[in-house]
Amino acid sequence: MPNTQISLSNPADVGRRLDAVLADRLPDLSRSRIQALIKSGHIRLNGGTTKARQAVELNAEVSIEIPKAAPATTVAEAMDLDILFEDEHLLVLNKSSGLVVHPGAGHGTGTLVNALLAHCGSLSTIGGVERPGIVHRLDKDTSGCMVVAKNDQAHQELSRQFADRETTKHYLAVVRGRPIAKSGRIENHVGRHPVNRQKMAVVDPKRGKLAITDYQVGGEQDNASLVLCKLLTGRTHQIRVHCHSLGHALLGDEIYGRSGKQHYQGRLLLHAWLLGFTHPITKEAMRWRSEIPAEYAPWLDEATLAAWRAL
Numbered sequence: 103m104p105n106t107q108i109s110l111s112n113p114a115d116v117g118r119r120l121d122a123v124l125a126d127r128l129p130d131l132s133r134s135r136i137q138a139l140i141k142s143g144h145i146r147l148n149g150g151t152t153k154a155r156q157a158v159e160l161n162a163e164v165s166i167e168i169p170k171a172a173p174a175t176t177v178a179e180a181m182d183l184d185i186l187f188e189d190e191h192l193l194v195l196n197k198s199s200g201l202v203v204h205p206g207a208g209h210g211t212g213t214l215v216n217a218l219l220a221h222c223g224s225l226s227t228i229g230g231v232e233r234p235g236i237v238h239r240l241d242k243d244t245s246g247c248m249v250v251a252k253n254d255q256a257h258q259e260l261s262r263q264f265a266d267r268e269t270t271k272h273y274l275a276v277v278r279g280r281p282i283a284k285s286g287r288i289e290n291h292v293g294r295h296p297v298n299r300q301k302m303a304v305v306d307p308k309r310g311k312l313a314i315t316d317y318q319v320g321g322e323q324d325n326a327s328l329v330l331c332k333l334l335t336g337r338t339h340q341i342r343v344h345c346h347s348l349g350h351a352l353l354g355d356e357i358y359g360r361s362g363k364q365h366y367q368g369r370l371l372l373h374a375w376l377l378g379f380t381h382p383i384t385k386e387a388m389r390w391r392s393e394i395p396a397e398y399a400p401w402l403d404e405a406t407l408a409a410w411r412a413l
Contacts, residue, residue: 106165106167107163107164107165107166108124108163108164108165108166109161109162109163109164110123110158110159110160110161110162110163111160113160115158116157116158116159117157117158118157119155120140120153120154120155120156120157120158120164121133121136121137121155123158124136124145124164126311127265128265129238129264129265129336130228130229130237130257130258131228131229132233135230136154137154139168140153140154141154142169144166144167144168144169145164145165145166145167146164147162147163148162148163149163149165168227168228176215176216176219176231176232176234177211177219178216178219178220179211179212179216179217179219179220180220181212181216181217183195183217183218183221184392186247186390186392187388187390190252191251191252191253191255191256191381191382191383192249192250192251192252192256192260192381192382193249193250193252194247194248194249194250194388194390195247195248195250196245196246196247196392196393197214197240197244197245197246197248197374198245199242199243199244199245199369199370199395200242200369201214201242202214202242203215203236203239203240203242203248204229204232204233206232214248215232215233215234215235215236218234218250219234222235222250224252225250225251225252226251226252226253226254226256226257227254228251228257228258228261229257235250235251235252235257236250237250237260238264238336240374241339241370241372243354243369243372244370244372244374245373245374245392245395246273246373246374246375246377246392247375247376247377247390247391247392248374248377249377249379251382255382256382256383258382259383260382263379263380263382264336267334268379268380269377269379270332270376270377270378270389271336271374271376271377271378272330272331272332272333272374272375272410272413273330273331273332273333273341273372273373273374273375274329274330274331274371274372274373274398275329275331275341275371275373276326276328276329276352276371276398276401277326277327277329277350277351277352277353278325278326278351278352278353278359279325279326279327279349279350280319280325280326281319281329281350284319285316285317285318285319286316287314287315287316288313288314288316288317288344288348289312289313289314289315290312291304291305291307291309291310291312291313292304292305292310292311292337292338292339292340293309293310293311300357301339301357301358302338302339302340303343304343311335311337312335313335313337313340313343313344314333314334315332315333315334315335315340315341315344316331316332317331317332317344318330320403320406320410321400321401321402321403322401323400323401324400326353326401327350327401328398328401328402329345330375330410330413331344331345332413339357339358341372342355342358342372345358346358346359352370352371352372353368353370353371354368354370355372368397369395369397371397371398373394373395373398374392375391375392375394376389376390376391376392377390378390
């Protein structure tokens, strides 16, 4: 992303904070990293230095330079990875439930990034020293398909595809109860919960980001239902928040469905089943499905899966 130039031409962004607008436009950079780049002068507004809280004006020009990454401090740790595809530009893997994606508070080692550094040697630098190669992430307890970038060129193009909704993301969830509507679209705005900062919630449009999920209900067993969720956006905890908003929290969800723990003691039943994108270098259309975990067996039937595979 070195020396990237962006024109802020969306009227809906006028008056919003610069860091918030850029966080929407640059999903591969966290908001805190954007703020740090603004403070260090690597993000400039209309040719000059600026502040994170600067209100955006129509057609403002933003220049972004990603400084050369400092030497990685994250240690490489060899561990088994379920790799679905790999070449010199990227790899697609099936992340296991319980595996933290990148180092952070309380998780300095034993993360997917630690394992990737051992496997690949080097990864893209756009995400910073703690998130090398990480184009998108899955929650710790979510399993399934992830793509990882080995170089900055691949990372930048994959990030663009995610931001422009050019990727395909199908998740399998098991929810409490039996939804009345067997298919539909959930469309609202998701943002930080006003009281519990560990949670996200459906909020007023001015306080959140547009979140869209299409869903279909499949097998029903023991007062729980298998649901195929097609993400049209990629907000934090989107499926968990959307299902909870319908009154059907995910089984094993200790954040949004605590009352369900008395009924189900296993892992969070959310699995990134399919991931599709265009290869950032070869431009080949690619689709990958990960193996469905054994915990889903009570709700699976081949006829439903065959119909969903055709989508």
